[in-house]
Amino acid sequence: MIELLKSFTDKFCKLNEEELGKLIHPFVTASIKKKGFILEEGVICDKLFFITKGIVRSYYVKDGEEITSNFYFAPTFLSDVISYKKKEPTMLNLQFLEDGEYLSANFDDVVALGESTPRITQLFLKFYEHLYMVGTERQLSFIFDNAEQRYLKLFTERPKVIASVPQQFIASYLGIKRETLSRIRKKIVL
Amino acid sequence: MIELLKSFTDKFCKLNEEELGKLIHPFVTASIKKKGFILEEGVICDKLFFITKGIVRSYYVKDGEEITSNFYFAPTFLSDVISYKKKEPTMLNLQFLEDGEYLSANFDDVVALGESTPRITQLFLKFYEHLYMVGTERQLSFIFDNAEQRYLKLFTERPKVIASVPQQFIASYLGIKRETLSRIRKKIVL
DNA sequence: TTCATTTTGTGACATTTGTCAAACTGCTAT
């Protein structure tokens, strides 16, 4: 478990054994079935999750329609930062696409570790930087690229998504209808 | 000048006088004419700017076409975090829309201040959080909303943009052509 | 397996947005 955490955090900030121990301390483990939720619309998100096994889909519901905002593959941190920071009910749903396992902690408790362990604040800084960069690149893709180009980009940059996620979810992640994605796929293989 | 910096940083993290003094130390002032650039495509961005007067438009060029990614009103920090972090040439252009003034510092120097002044790291953490949240909300707007709804949202949430930026730039910020924006506006006033 | 359910694909047509060319508007510098 702690190796998994280390393999993830090392990408942002190298923590020594003591720091890792402190970081993992507030977390408790849980396992969850396919289609299970770790966060549902309407509650205020005060948790930080660390996905240790499985794939999570995040989605919003607009006019009865599910709009996938992202896919998260273990190992990774996961939360609704907007709901957590604003203390407002989330509009986000976090659902496992397959049986999985995760750690869960009170977000405040983890942030508070930064007081005595500056490298944990550093870690969060780097992690937010990363979120910001990835988010910016996705934004640009919506402006620069058409649906087909966005699909091809996903194909080359995140092949695991194409391989392991139902097309209907990929379509809404790309901002198009499933029929349109189906036609794009048909066009590409020709 | 330091009051302007304080008014901005206070939104993220309250710094005392000493901390503010340290923060401002690496910066030098500059003034700039309308249409002047503080960053141009192709260079590696190693600067952090603090806009003290004026409006900056950020844009990319794709197939000879300018695609506006955002507008920045004084007072605010501004940089290309992606180019800075990756040490790769930026694709971004930062251009003043009117005569303005700004501070400029070596980004590394400012980050280094965090070593001895943890609240400056805190400030950056909060600032990235903010960037992430704003970015996420814009992403969602591209998925949830059509062009007209995005325009109306901009109208209510950032009226200063509507009031002070040429429509052609607003159009590309919304991800549509100027003609389309013109038609949306016509439709709305009816 | 078999059957029911979920997921994906297809056709016909509607809507939204883009493209191009031209006209219009209003500012700004002489």
Add this chain to the structure above:
DNA sequence: ATAGCAGTTTGACAAATGTCACAAAATGAA
């Protein structure tokens, strides 16, 4: 004032994507 220019609007048509209805294929539970 006015000539020139940057910015905006309009019309006609094209291309991309959405909508709806249904068929085909894949998946999963008994």
